[in-house]
Amino acid sequence: MRKHLIALGAVVLAIAATVVGFGSPAFAATGLHVSGTDIVESNGNVFVMRGINHAHTWYTNQTSSFADIKATGANTVRVVLSGGRWTANSAAEVANIISLCKANKLICVLEDHDTTGYGEDSAAYTLDQAVNYWIGLKSVLVGQEDYVVINIGNEPIGNTNPGQWTAATVAAVQKMRSNGFQHLLMIDAPNWGQDWQYTMRDNGQAILDADTRKNTILSIHMYAVFNTAASIVSYLDTFKSKGWPLLIGEFGWQFSAGEVDDRTIMSEAVKRNLGYLGWSWSGNTDPILDMTTGFDPAELTTWGQRIVNGPNGLKSNSKQATIFAGGTPTTSPTSASPSPSVSVSPSSSPSPSISPSTSPSTSPSPGAGACSASYAVTGSWPSGFQGEVKVTAGSAPINGWTVTWTYADGQTVSQAWNAALTSSGSSVTAKNAGYNGKLAAGASTTFGFLGSWTGTNRVPTPTCTSS
The missing domain is CATH 2.60.40.290 (Immunoglobulin-like)
Incomplete structure (x- = not known):
């Protein structure tokens, strides 16, 4: 589980619904849902994701990680699953994961990692195959809309022909809805999630329009492509100007020159009320991306200290979902003033969203x-x-x-x-x-x-x- 890199958001801008196509949904809202650029719980409270990625599919015995992640202050855990590229996670196993999330009062983002790098990685699954995996899990997902977000496919297109992302994603969203899924859907960008060729930035409206329930949020993964404050601010400002819901579904930290600027990512996310989900709790083949040593919550790494205890970290900026007893309501944010547009140039550093060997x-x-x-x-x-x-x-x-x-x-x-x-x-x-x-x-x-x-x-x- 490691790869290419990017960041989160849910930016607020008062734009007329008829302009951005995000007015009241045609259906009554079910569970977590998009309202404007916010994620909102079924009771109307705004929910801002603040959480951690957990590589469950490769470490299925690390179930104590859910409680440990909750103890950091996180309100969300993004869980790596596989439908068969690695050992498949069954419906019974996914039901148990959901139970662990709920027991620890965490919103559960479930993602299918099989799609990572499609078009460039020969082992990767298509988004259509990912949807089939979700259909196979439908019996344990229906009724969990208050607690579960479905991230259809992790980093679903590599750097080869990223333009194919638009049609494939539109079809995936439509197939999810035609099969009865009412959940909040999360959509990862191409270019291994980093969107450095701006396919998602320029075609996001097609994805949002494809959702008959108007309940989709776009997700950027921020790694070395986003190694300056200017590149981060520019990207987030573009989504704000378009009035599109966004979050930072993965990001790492600036462990050396040229790496992702995690401090700016977190400060901008807090300022804009955007969600962020750091990569990752433990178990990376590149241990520099581990927040803990050997899954031990008592041994936070430098990265773990920054995201948990930093000035814009989880301890001070995460609020539990109100669906759980004791959750704190979140008010709607005020929009931040835009910054100058700056082009984003890719950098030669890895992103963590990929996993075991793919082309040996x-x-x-x-x-x-x-x-x-x-x-x-x-x-x-x-x-x-x-x-x-x-x-x-x-x-x-x-x-x-x-x-x-x-x-x-x-x-x-x-x-x-x-x-x-x-x-x-x-x-x-x-x-x-x-x-x-x-x-x-x-x-x-x-x-x-x-x-x-x-x-x-x-x-x-x-x-x-x-x-």
Whole structure:
């Protein structure tokens, strides 16, 4: 679960309903619903999402995370699900997730991660397949409209032909409604969620118009594309000027120069009464994006401290939904004054919304005392990418490993984790860290890195040697 990056919102602007197409819905509101640019509970109280993403589908045993996330002050948890790209989450399991959300007084945003990077990632599902997954879960979703938001597909289009996003999303929204879903729908942007080519920014009205219930909110994922205050403010101002409901469905933090400006994201979201959902609680293959160490709420990382205890963080700016006893009503916000328009340029940093390997090239099966390695591109954006290598011991234990590969297209590598990585021209060498060199027979470990590319980014074939 890691990938490309962006941010949230629900901006308020008094624009006539006949102009923006967001007047009173043709149907009586059911549960959480959009009113203008706000999310509103069934009792009429404005609800501003303040929460955390949780990678449930890869860590199904971490059910205590729901209570731990609630303890941060969060009022919402966005839950990663899979319909089959990874181990499928069944209707019974999803029903249990909803129960955990309700028991911990959290609004539950359910997202299908199978669609991540479609068109660029060959393993990704279509949005239509995602809708079929939701249809299969309908029996446990109907009646939960007060508590559940359906995020149809995570980062549903990569950087290849992002223009296909509009028609695919319109069809997905229409299919959800024709199958009887009345829930608030959340729609992720293309470009791995970051919309750096502005497909969602320029075509959002088509998505909103496709919803017969007028109950859809757009979601931006803010990572390295949004590494300056100007780029963040400009993007949010554009949605405000159009009167479209928006939230920041994922974002990371500025752990190094050129990374996402999390402080501006949170301050702008608070100023504008926009929702934000940080990525993510724990379990990332790139641990820099973990808010906790090993899912331990007593061990908040730097990122965890910033989003939980920071000046615009969860402790001071999250209000529980009033559907739960003790929830605090939220008044409608006042609109913030616009800032100058600034173009957003993509940057070569990863976004976390992608997960286990998607395009590996694996060496032959290892023999005794040997090892093998597989290479995958787990995230890609203009001029940059994120890679992951899985190292597997053969039929005998090993005490250390070295993986080498050679690029054919001029790629370069930089920051790495879980390995000591060096390069010379097109050749790259990675050696185990002190804690992951010893592997039992058949056991595996992974390491990751960032890289740059231009034109072509073919997957090399790695070679593993052991000691």
